[in-house]
Amino acid sequence: MIGISFSSAYAQNKTVKGKVTDGQNEPLIGVAVRVVGATGGSTTDIEGNFSISVAPNTSLQFSYIGMKTQTIKVDGRTQINVVMNDDATMLSETVVIGYGSAKKRDLTGSITNIKGDEIANKPATNPLASLQGKIAGVQVVNTGRAGSDPEIRVRGTNSINGYTPLYIVDGLFNDNINFLNPADIESMEILKDPSSLAIFGVRGANGVIIVTTKKAKEGQTLVNINTSFGWKKVVDKIDMANAAEFKELYNEQLTNQGAKTFDFTNWNGDTDWQDEIFQTGFVTNNNISITGASEKNRFYLGVGYSGEQGNIKHEKFSKITLNASNEYFVNKNLKFGFQLNGARILPTDAKEVLSAIRATPVAPVYNEEYNLFAALPDFQKAQISNPMVDVEERANTARAINNRAAGNIYGEWKFLNNFTFRTTFSMDYASNNYRKYTPIVKVYDPDAEGKINILGTKKTAIEQNKSDETKVQSDYLLTYVNSFNNHNITATAGFTTYYNSYSQLTAGRDQGVGLVIANNPDKWYVSIGDAGASTNGSSQWERTTVSALARVLYNYSGKYLVNASFRRDGSSAFSYTGNQWQNFYSIGGGWLMSEEKFMANQSFFDMLKLKGSWGTLGNQAMKSAYPAEPLLINSSSAVFGNNIIPGYQLEYLPNASLRWEKVQAWEAGFEANMLKNRLHFEGVYYKKNTKDLLATVPGLSGTVPGMGNLGEIENKGFELATSWNDRKGDWKYNIGANLTTIKNKVLSLVQNGYSIIDGAKSMSYTQAGYPIGYFYGYKVEGVYQSANDIAASPVNKLATVTPGDLKFVDINGDNFITPADRTIIGNPTPDFTYGINLGVSYKNFDLGIDMMGQQGNEIFRTWDNYNWSQFNFMSQRVNRWHGEGTSNTQPLLNIKHTINNQNSEYYIEDGSFFRIRNIQLAYNFEKSLLNKLNMKALKVYVNLQNLKTWKHNTGYTPELGGSATAFGVDDGSYPMPAVYTFGLNLTF
Incomplete structure (x- = not known):
């Protein structure tokens, strides 16, 4: 044009x-x-x-x-x-970077831009969920639980203390964006490289996701309605034993244990508990926005509602959002404005699926005579209850209301042709309220007196929790832009402050003598009067950061690029040590080879850019707000007369040299457009070393542990992304793909042999020389088939083994099986992740297909690893060992043989998977028809999400998050449903 x-x-x-x-x-x-x-x-x-x-x-x-x-x-x-x-190239885009924006062509780092349209029409209450598979270097772990937040890891797990990236919403630093409506987002920028991240100082090490919400554009007066509705359904159930199989397997197990077989005369049910607890859930996402703009004023208002039923009955999540902004131009050089995002969230009273997996299928669901849910048989009822008790009798007994308001006011003044000064004051306030009621639950139990049993403590109880968090930020930025004699420069300098405080109060009450707390939400408060036992607790903290920053973006003749940044952060968290000030910096260079004269006569490359950067980044994503100032914990008590005086000691010894963790990172790569800009390709090699890991030094027996900067973690790999765009007449099509390799290794940690052991079954280890959170246990080479097989194998010192037990590998070759033979048996970090995106358009029809997957990681299955109770059997246990030659993979049935419950490869599963993540078919109505209806645009679409997953693990999903040191563990994860939605996007 x-x-x-x-x-x-x-x-x-x-x-x-x-x-x-x-x-x-x-x-x-x-x-x-x-x-x-x-x-x-x-x-x-x-x-x-x-x-x-x-x-x-x-x-x-x-x-x-x-x-x-x-x-x-x-x-x-x-x-x-x-x-x-x-x-047809991303290099021309203006992308948002830290404290400003720039043309992507002028940058030397790895920044990916996601347009708001790519996530606005997807069935996700949290916009981050829709990034899955779209961005090289970004691993998104979703969950099917209604309203839940996805887990984001940028270029691997950087620290033992946390992995969460920094989110910046309209300039305000944040820890999540779950309070936004996807339809209110204009764009998202994902920053991964050191030249982009160093400007964020102590918050930049885990990557940064910058979110810009929608604002009015000059000349626009628009009303937009975006609405969708649909259903979500569990499509991959866990294959468990049915009633006949359970009876056979359980009685065989009792025989193997030398016990009497169970009389199933009164237990003739054949219940699929998964079918009982699951439902097809309704989902809806809606947003209406109004924009008005003139030469002097630009106004935007968006109001949204999201509702989602869970796949377990009675679960429900809802969210109301508000996005408002206004910008007023006093003249062409001076403007003021504000931005406000608000949300009222009602989280779901989420239930677990474990009991539905573990409950025996021989038990009935309900007793019609007593109008009560039935108890489970004696061999189960002491450990678990009828799954429907939790789903029905305790439905909606936990209620929460989370309110959130975040926004800013700003002013911007352009002066002396080349200078812009901008000041912004931002605030984010969150208030979360939670109440939980424990009712008295009666079940039908043929073995109990009167055939009625009361579960649990047989008392009603309530619990209340209230938390408030405040974030206050101020930014003062001066930007200089000039171009002279082929020199082009954009320089930014600034000063910023950040304040963050948190407080939480918890209280609980059990019913008192003669007082039963009413099953009425209006009564679920701790001030119920004559209550019995009570509990109280609180936690609180606050900290501040003061920072100075500077950045220069320079290019000569549009060919030679230099990006440099510096930030100096002062943190109250280390005021005790005197190390509260730390410096962070980066340097990046780029060369647009395609602009050189020697490239003028070739036609293959339309653009070719080489780039690289190096920098230091910071990480303050710690478990403690004051790592340099330990809390006091109860250690012992003393008796003085009739008084018991508690004693306290420091949680760990303070360290005067303690400081934030630092990441030294670099990358090198290229970007290219080829074949008349139809083919785009970019690739980088990255390497990050997190140094000065904050770790606890174990104390000697009876001494207090210490805290120090003692450790280093390395992440490295390749990121590759390519796309092809073309047009043939009325047909347009595009193909995109990305791939990321991840190699994680702990280089050092505290001292030789020191391990961080995490997880309920102590299965996740972090130790020097291995990946973070690796699975530790025994390798398995089969099942002992006979006494001769045992005699010919290394001597098992762990337990007395019999034919049918798992056979462990003698790792150290001493001809004995001992704890010294434990080794790495799995890595939760994938070797590589990938995504594939296809798009086809014909006239007014658009079809988009997104696919993604990962390869080379393992899952540790724990939900069937038990020796303390009797649960249902996985269907694969039908192929158990029950005589020589019957199985070399499934051990015999005998929970008293604890050798088979050791952490071993028997519980390791392949976590690789491939998923058709999203399919969307849309139709855009003709302009001629819309003009007659006084409309500007109308799109109708159908969306299919999680249509099919090809996986190897036995659980509901291979997507398993967790903490920094324990992830990839399947302890009974929530199902990942398929979601089918219909929608329309209408603009007046």
Whole structure:
């Protein structure tokens, strides 16, 4: 698109002036303007203006990296304004970076831009869930639980203390974005490399996701309605034994244990507990927005509602959101504005699926005579209850209301042509209230007196929890932009403060003598009067950060790029040690080879850019707000007369040299457009070393442990992304793919042999020389088939083994099986993750398909690893060992043989999977029809999510998150449902 204003010119040479902008009316700096067929030329300045002396019958050529070259005849004119179009390349994008924005062509790092349209029409209450499989270097672990937040890890797990990236919503630092409606998001930028992240100081090590919410654009007066509804259904159940199989297996187990077989005369049910607890859930996402803009004022208001039923009966999540902004231009150089995002969230009273997996199928669900749910048989009822008791009798007995408001006010002043000063004051306030009621639950039990049994403590109880968190941020930024003699520079300097406080109060009450707490939500408060036993607790903290920052983006002739940044952070968390100040910095370079003369005569590369960066980043994602100042904990008590005086000691010894963790990172790679910009490819190699890990030093017997900066973790790998875009007549299509390799290793930790052991069954280990959170146990080479097999094998010192027991590998070769033979048996970090995206358009129809997966990681299955109770059997146990030669993978049935419950490869499963993540078919109505209806746009669409997953593990899903040191563990995960939605997007 080219806009031209006319002026007469009859002289032989005239000065032609004009302005060059992009499609968003933003000025383009450094556009090359030359006379066709002649030497010399000009470039545009900071405002996109140019001036050149030419003959009236010549032509001007306008060229800019990432834009389509424009050739325009002068035809005697003295004023020519040009709007340049993107040349099918991401390099021309203006992307949001820390404390500003920049053209992607001028950056030396790895920044991925996701447009709001890519996530607005997806059935997810948290917009982060829709990023799965779209971005190289970003692992998104979703869960099927209604309203739950996905887990994000950028380029691996960097620390033993946390992995959560920093989220920045309209400039405000945050820990999540679950309070936003996806339809209110304009764009998201994911920053991964050191040259992009160092400007964030102690918050940059785990990556940064910058979210820009929608604002009105000049000239727009629009009303948009985006609404969808649909259903979610569990499609992959766990294959468990049915009633007949259970009876056979359980009685065989009792026989193997030397016990009497069980009389199933009164237990003739055949219940599929998964079918009993699951439902098809309803989901809906809605948003209406109003924008109005004039030359002086721009206003945006968006209101949204999201509702989602869980796949377990009676679960329900809902969220109401508000997004409002207003920007007022006093004149072309001065403007003020505000931004507000608010949410009221009602989380679901989530239930677990474990009891439905473990409950015996021989038990009935309900007793009609007593109108009560039935108890389970004696061999189970002491450990678990009828799954429907929790689902029905305790439904909606936990109620929460979470309120959130985050926003800012700002002012911006442009002066002296090249300077912009911007100040922003931001605040985020969250108030969360939670109440839980424990009812008295009666069940039918044929073995109990009166055939009725009361579960649990036989008392009602309530629990209340209230927490408040406040974040206050102020930014003062000065930006200088100039272009002269082929030098183009954007320099930013600033000062910023950040305050964060948190407080929590908890209380609980049991019913008192003669007082039963009513099963009425209006009564679920700790102030219920004559209550019995009580519990109380609290926690609170606050900390501040003061920072100075600077950054320079420089390029020469649009070919040679340099990005440099510096930040100095002062934190109250280390005021005790005197190490509260730390410096972070980065340097990056780039070379647009395709702009060189020696590339002028080739036609394969339309753009070729080499890039690299190095920097230091910080990590303050710690478990403690004051790592340098330990809490007091109860250690012992003393008796003085009739008084018991508690004793306290420090949780760990303070360390005067303690400081934040640092990450030294670098990357090198390239970006290229080829074949007339239809093919885009980029690849980088990255390496990150987290140093000064904050770790606890174990104390000697009877001594207090210490805290120190003692450890280092390395993450490295490749990121590759490619896309192909083309058009044939009415057909358009695109293909995209990305792949990330991840190699994680703990280089050092405290001292030789020191391990962090995490998880309920102590299965996750973190130790020098191994990946973080690796699975530790015994390798399995089969099942003992006979006494001769045992005699010919290494002697098992762990237990007395019999035929049918698991046979462990003698790792150290001493001919004995001992704890010394334990080794790494699995790694929860995948070798690589990948995504594939396909798109086809024909006239008004659009079809998009997203696929993703991961390869090379393991899962530790714990939900069937037990020796303290009797649960249902996985169906694979039908193929158990029950005589020589019957099985070499499934051990005999005998829970008293604890050798088979050791952490071993028997419980390790392949975590690799491939999923059709999303399919969307949309139709855009014709403009001619819409004009008659006074509409600007109307799209209707159908969306299929999680349509099919090819996996190897026995659990509901291979997607398993966790903590920094214990993840990839399947302890009875929530199902990942398929979601089917229909929607429309209407604009007036």
